[in-house]
Amino acid sequence: MKCNLPVLLLLFLIKSLTAQNSPSTIPDSLIFKSYGYLDDKIYQYKNDSLKASPYLYAYLRKARREKNHEELVNAYQNMLHQSPMTLRLKYADSMVQTAVKSRSPELIGSAQLSKGIVYYSQKNYIKAYDYYIKANESISKTDNDYLIYKTKYHIAQIKYYLGFYDEAISLFNECVTYFKKNQARPYLNSLHSLSVCYNKIGDYSKCSETNALGLKECERLKIPEMESFFKHSEGVNQFFLNNYHTSIQLLQEVMPQLNSMTEFANESIANFYIGKNYWKLQHPAKAVPYFKKVEKTFDEKGYIRPDLREVFELMIKYYKKENNLKSQLYYIDQLLKADSILTDTNKYLMGKIHKEYDTKEILLEKEKIQQQLVKEKYYDVILISVVVVLFSAVIYGTYNHFETKKRNKIKFDLLLEKN
Known part of the structure; x- marks a missing residue:
């Protein structure tokens, strides 16, 4: 989300977070409004943080005043969404701390998931995954399907990053259906x-079929801001179909719509594939500026993934052809640095994702099956008991009928003898 918070408002946000009372500039009358009213206003001004701020802090004050943990978590979440990246982790921390006080597994899991999402947006995959697992542990104890599938979605993102594409596809299909x-x-x-x-x-x-469906659904659901993501995906896809000019056109079209603060990963991917297209078209000099933008994101944000590491290999080839030994050595060091980060991150995540998530899911499924078997066994016992009782009643009734008939015959025979 693009953010237009001025510097003064940032200071105002930080100061207000720790203050006992909100700034006097916020009308007291707002505190007596309903949470629904305040939430609607916050949504109305979701793209204008300056206008939204009175409602954000009124919501926060109201929740603090009422000591309402659930609404206080919602207040911090609203502030998180309206804040720049530098402040989001602070509000995520406040969400988790408040949720823990509530002792509600649902609230705790939701807050932990939000904190994981903040880490993921910063491309800190290790911390993101750790919080996803904590969230999954809490949410699995609830019946909240929305949170359950939201967690599945974010676990699938980690599986995608690690290259477990078939497993990710299975989870994403479940999420699409839900x-x-x-x-x-x-x-x-x-x-x-x-x-x-x-x-x-x-x-x-x-891939193209899904992108076409996505664009159609964006129009149907009136969410035009998502169109750039499907065009971005199709731009990358066209590279693999050898349609290099089409790929360049699509990726350059969406580049202005990618916020360098929140969408730096997609921006880096677009730069990489524009460069790759030019490389395939035998224009390495046009490719290099785009590769350098990918490198800049790597240096500034630490963002790298297995396919993007090829940037450094191509730059080494380029400067080898140019007989530039200094640049060759530099990009060899960059390649080694990227490989080190990828190895450390992937080794940590691969070891944990199967141990902590996949095994957990298997155990949950096992528990569900065991509970189902217990239920079935319970119902079987009831059914057998009912059958036994009914059978016993029939046997007793039949026996009683014949005994009564036998006694009546004896009485009849005695009476006949007397006569």
Whole structure:
């Protein structure tokens, strides 16, 4: 989300977070408004943090005043969404701390998931995954399907990053089916992630088909801001179909719509594939400036993934052809640095994702099956008991009938003898 918070408002946000009372500039009358009213106003001004701030702090004050943990978590979450990246982790921390006080597994899991999402947006995959697992532990104790599938979606993102594409596709398909019913934005996010996975397994026709569906659904659901993500995905896909000019056109079209603060990963990917297109078209001099933008993101944000590391290999080839030994050595060091980060991150995540998530899911499934078997056994016992009682009643009734008939015959025979 793009943010237009001025410096003074940032200071205002930080000061207000720790203050006992909100600034006097916020009308007291707002505190007596309902949470629904305040939430509607916050949503109305979601793209204008300056106008939204009185309602954000009124919501926070109201929740603090009422000592309402659930609404206080919602207040911090609203502030998180309206804040720049530098402040989001602070509000996520406040969400988790408040949720823990509530002792509600649902609230705790939701807050932990939000903190994981903040780490993921910063491309800190290790911390993101750790909080996803904590969230999954809490949310699995609830019946909140929305949170359960939201967690599945974010675990699938980690699986995609690690290259477990088939497993990610399975989870994203589940999310598409669930979110399509009543959650438009998560539904589109799941569709987009699905298209990216199809590209990675080499099913380029399925990728294009999913992107076309995504664009159609953006129009139907009136969420135009998601269109750039499907065009971005299709731009990458067209590279693999050898349609280099089409790929360049699509990726350059969406570049201005990518916020360098929040979408630096997609921006880096777009730069990489524009460069790759030019490289394939035998224009290495045009490719190099785009590769350098990928390197800049790596240096500033630490963002790298297995396919992007090729940037450094191509730069080494380029400068080798130019007989530039100094630049060759520099990019060899960059390549080694990227490999080190990828190895450390992937080794940590691969070791934990199967141990802590997949095994957990298997155990949960086992528990569900065991509970089902217990229920079935219980119902079987009841059914057998009912059958036994009914059978016993029939046997007793039949026996009683014949005994009565026998006694009546004896009485009849005695009476006949007397006569």
